[in-house]
Amino acid sequence: MTDTHDIDAHRDTRAWHVASGVVDPELPVVTIEDLGILRDVTEDDQGRVHVQVTPTYSGCPAMETIRTDLIDALTAEGYRHVTVEFVLSPPWSTDQITARGRARLEEYGVAPPPTEEERRRAPVGLTLSVRCPQCGSPDTRESSRFGSTACKSLWVCRRCREPFDHFKVL
Numbered sequence: 374m375t376d377t378h379d380i381d382a383h384r385d386t387r388a389w390h391v392a393s394g395v396v397d398p399e400l401p402v403v404t405i406e407d408l409g410i411l412r413d414v415t416e417d418d419q420g421r422v423h424v425q426v427t428p429t430y431s432g433c434p435a436m437e438t439i440r441t442d443l444i445d446a447l448t449a450e451g452y453r454h455v456t457v458e459f460v461l462s463p464p465w466s467t468d469q470i471t472a473r474g475r476a477r478l479e480e481y482g483v484a485p486p487p488t489e490e491e492r493r494r495a496p497v498g499l500t501l502s503v504r505c506p507q508c509g510s511p512d513t514r515e516s517s518r519f520g521s522t523a524c525k526s527l528w529v530c531r532r533c534r535e536p537f538d539h540f541k542v543l
Contacts, residue, residue, distance in 0.1 A: 386416055388424075392422075392424050393406035394446065395411075405443075409469025410439075412426060416452070420453040422456070424443050424447075425457075425460050432523075444457065478540070481506075482538075483538045483539070503539045507535045508530060512530065515527070515528050516529045526538070
């Protein structure tokens, strides 16, 4: 397992910069870095790159597209040999979505999950309502436990009547 110091050093590389710009195919307003699934990128002086990505949940159908997009992006930048490894440990959680990613999701109309800090401050460990990303109203209801993807649920705002996705807290 790579320690945090090594990962931080890898974030300064050109390969990390290229990989971090790959967008999520299901949510094209966030990159895989914004989503927090890009775990590590290493490169050597021979042009070989190894990328580690953690799926939002095991069986995520977007992972093969992400693998292809990473290989294409890095190959286009001159890297000759690119491998993408899916790592399941430690598991991904919604706490890994960056502040920029949360803002972009909300602008796109997807209600981001509460942060760990927001959940910790809540007097009760329940989500009593989800704010509508369209109008900001807390007067919403869950319409379906499953939204446009398995990691999201479908909600409806009672005020503006707009449906919207909400990231499940994982």
